Amino acid sequence: MLKKFIPVLAVLGFAAAILFISIFRMSASAKPSFAAASLKFNVSSPSVTPSFEPTQTPVPKSNYYLVYPGMLPDQPLYKLKMIRDKIWLALTSGSLKRSEVLLLFADKRVGAGDVLIKGNKVDLGLTTLTKGIKYFERAVTEINSAKQKGMQTEExxxxxxxxxxxxxxxxxxxxEQVGSESKTYLENLVKLIKDIQTNLLTS
Known part of the structure; x- marks a missing residue:
């Protein structure tokens, strides 16, 4: 009688062993899945650190309009214009009047430099801009001289x-329209303008 149950018990034991092994494998495979799920949760919820980017101070807009530059330095007859300007300045007397003429020359050079750089003649444009700022500096020197002489210079x-x-x-x-080297050059010109502004206001 007992011999009849031995095969049955063997089958049941084998089935139980297979079930145990299957459960063990499932539990083992579930651990990495849980870890992966936890990792995924952590990655999808990173801590946010606020970042602050430096902002540039905007340049105040001016309602001042530059005069038309006229003939540009890359044109054949420009040298005649330069000779005319020198004669014009030499014949102008008085610090106040000379300041006005020098400002006109500065306006024309800055306007011409702007046109040249936008026309892809960067080197010539930078040279022209520099001359314009130098004329402006001389205009400020003349107006400061007029102040010292007691002239009405407010306007x-x-x-x-x-x-x-x-x-x-x-x-x-x-x-924004030039390469890094030219950009640095323009930045230095802006610094020069600020220095001239300071000289104008403190003299």
Whole structure:
């Protein structure tokens, strides 16, 4: 009688062993899945660290309008224009009048430099802009001299201030259209303009 149950018991034991092994494998495979799920949760919920990017101070806009530059330095007859300007300045007497003429020359050079750089003549444009800022610096020197002589200079000082803001605006806009080396050059010109502004306001 007992012999009849031995095969049955063997089959049941074998089935139980298979069931146990299957359960063990499932539990073992479930652990990595849980870990992966936990990892996925952690990655999908990173801690956010606020970042602060430096912002550039916007250049104040000026309602000052540059005069039409006329003949440009890359044109054949431009040298005649330079000779004319030198004669014009030599014949102008008085610090206030000379300041006005020098500002006109500065306006024309800054306007011409702007046109040249936008026309892809960057080197010539930078040279022309530099000459314009130098003329502007001389205009400020003349107006400071007029102040010391007791002349009425308020209107001209205001005009020079507005012009300097316009120059700064033009040069800052041009920085987006040139390479890194030329951009640095323009940045230095802007610094020079700011120094001249300080000289204008403190003298």
């Amino acid at each position: 001209m000082v205001s005009k020079l201030q507005n012009a300097s803001l316009k120059y700064e605006e033009v040069l800052t806009d041009l920085q």
